[in-house]
Amino acid sequence: MSTDSSYIEQNRASTERIRALAALPDAALRVPVGEHWTVAITLAHLAFWDRRVLAVLDETERAGRLTYPPIDFTVNDIALPFWAALPPRAAAELAVAAAEALDHRLAHFPPVLLGELRAHNARWVVRAIHRNEHLDEVDAALAAA
Numbered sequence: 001m002s003t004d005s006s007y008i009e010q011n012r013a014s015t016e017r018i019r020a021l022a023a024l025p026d027a028a029l030r031v032p033v034g035e036h037w038t039v040a041i042t043l044a045h046l047a048f049w050d051r052r053v054l055a056v057l058d059e060t061e062r063a064g065r066l067t068y069p070p071i072d073f074t075v076n077d078i079a080l081p082f083w084a085a086l087p088p089r090a091a092a093e094l095a096v097a098a099a100e101a102l103d104h105r106l107a108h109f110p111p112v113l114l115g116e117l118r119a120h121n122a123r124w125v126v127r128a129i130h131r132n133e134h135l136d137e138v139d140a141a142l143a144a145a
Contacts (some may be wrong), residue, residue: 003115008107010128015099017135018046022092024142029088033134033141036080040088042134043095048079050098053124056117057105066116102127 021029021039029040037045056068083091106114106125118125 003111003118007118007126007128008103010126011099011103011106011131014128014131014135015096015103018043018095018099018131021135021138022096024092026088028142028145029092031138031141031145033137038084038088039138039142040086040091041080041083042138044083044086044091045076045079046131046134047091047094047098048075048083049130050095050102050127053127054098054102054105056124057102057109060113060117061110064113066113066120068120099127099131 021043024039029038029043031039033039033042052071059067059069086094106127109117114125123129
């Protein structure tokens, strides 16, 4: 099965955006993004969800078919105080590490399984979709600060 591999470059580009934000001074990582989030919390959020997709990849590859652990979408609300407690630099480093690990796994994931993942949820393969939504919010918040 042939799978469109444009996601590899899209993910790489969004990881580079994460890396650039992670290199900002701590004061910039504390800039508010919306009502409750900061740049650092946004990066921690992206790290969390990239790790979620890594878990889906692990389960799918282990099973040899699309398999994913169920998750309640209220996890963002539940996890918010934990993300807020992270030192900004740690949140930035987690975001880069998770994005890099996931980009690598996706780029080398078995094509048939990748196709199943993408058919089920394109955002699990084209991580740039989710990342860029939040990264755009961060860019706007930093520009306004």
